[in-house]
Amino acid sequence: MQNAKGKMQHDRVRIRALAATLAMGGVFAFCILNFALREVAFAQHETAFDVEEGGRAFRNTCANCHGPDGNEIPGIDLGRGQFRRPMTDADLVRIIRTGIPNTPMPATNMSEEQASRIVAYLRSVAATKRTASVSGDATRGKSLYESKGNCASCHRVNGVGSRLGPDLSKIGQLRRAADLEQSLIDPAVEVLPTSRFYRVVTKNGTTITGRLLNIDTFTVQIMDPKEELRSFVKADLKEHGFAPTPMPSYKRTLSPQELADVVSYLVSLKGRPTP
Numbered sequence: 001m002q003n004a005k006g007k008m009q010h011d012r013v014r015i016r017a018l019a020a021t022l023a024m025g026g027v028f029a030f031c032i033l034n035f036a037l038r039e040v041a042f043a044q045h046e047t048a049f050d051v052e053e054g055g056r057a058f059r060n061t062c063a064n065c066h067g068p069d070g071n072e073i074p075g076i077d078l079g080r081g082q083f084r085r086p087m088t089d090a091d092l093v094r095i096i097r098t099g100i101p102n103t104p105m106p107a108t109n110m111s112e113e114q115a116s117r118i119v120a121y122l123r124s125v126a127a128t129k130r131t132a133s134v135s136g137d138a139t140r141g142k143s144l145y146e147s148k149g150n151c152a153s154c155h156r157v158n159g160v161g162s163r164l165g166p167d168l169s170k171i172g173q174l175r176r177a178a179d180l181e182q183s184l185i186d187p188a189v190e191v192l193p194t195s196r197f198y199r200v201v202t203k204n205g206t207t208i209t210g211r212l213l214n215i216d217t218f219t220v221q222i223m224d225p226k227e228e229l230r231s232f233v234k235a236d237l238k239e240h241g242f243a244p245t246p247m248p249s250y251k252r253t254l255s256p257q258e259l260a261d262v263v264s265y266l267v268s269l270k271g272r273p274t275p
Contacts, residue, residue: 054121057114065104068176069267070122079176081126092119136257141265144258149250157269163227164211165247166195170271180266184259187247197246198222200232201239209243 059068062078070078087095096115099107108115145151154165171180182189198212198220208230210222220240221231234240250259 050117050120051124052121054117054119054124057110058118058121061108061110062118063173068172068174068179070125078122079125081123089116089119089123092122136260136262136264138261138264138268140258141261141263141268144254144262145265148254148258149262154246164223164225166192168266168269170269172267172269173271175266177263177267181259181263183247184249184254184262185251186249187245191245195245197243199239199241199243200237202232203236203238205238209246212242 058070062070066072066076066078070076071080075084076082093112093115095105096118097108097110097112099105110118145157151168152161154162156163156165156167156169158169175183179190196212197209198215199207199209200220200222201207208222208224210224210230212220212222213229214221218235219231219233221229224230232240250262254262
């Protein structure tokens with residue numbers, strides 16, 4: 001009888017221990033799941049920031065060799081996710097950090113987090129890359145630039161054209177094809193600081209609008225439509241302020257093929273003479 005009672009007590013202890021273990025396991029599993037969900041939420045929250053920071057790092061560090069579109073190295077198009085062999089994110093992070101021996105690809109002092117942001121940017125670009133059904137022709141684009149587009153009336157390429165707008169001689173080294181296309185279709189979406197226009201009205205009512213060259217607390221300097229440098233003291237002006245970009249939209253002026261041709265020409269401008 002005593003042995004039976006002792007066995008029952010022993011079984012109760014085992015049952016309690018098992019229940020406690022299962023409970024702890026459930027708590028542990030819940031903690032793991034909760035942690036994972038938090039990590040996913042954190043990653044989703046950081047995605048936009050990571051892509052933006054990765055793009056900035058790519059332009060500052062990688063674009064010098066790979067180009068702003070990532071397609072300057074033969075056999076590699078980073079902007080479209082095309083490599084000489086299949087690459088995982090971990091592979092790309094490792095290459096960014098350690099480089100590739102016996103090649104021009106150098107090692108960097110980037111942390112894993114910084115390299116991962118560049119990879120996030122590249123994957124984002126590849127996922128949203130424009131999928132135009134037409135391919136551009138730089139020769140036709142040059143002709144359109146000089147004729148139908150009338151671009152030289154504001155812009156300058158290799159010493160030819162107006163100084164009123166930004167010099168485009170090296171634009172292919174500085175801007176991605178997608179950015180150039182956007183500027184042609186909707187130029188007001190993004191106006192770089194060096195491309196802003198400014199409007200002043202003198203006290204006698206004369207209005208002058210030109211490309212902003214410099215502005216400080218007391219003065220403003222612009223280039224007027226005659227490409228003459230003008231300097232004004234703000235206290236002597238009736239009105240002054242930023243003006244909309246005079247860059248027209250070519251959305252309805254150029255066909256999709258013509259737009260692709262002009263973009264191809266602009267991408268080809270890398271600071272050296274073009275045919």
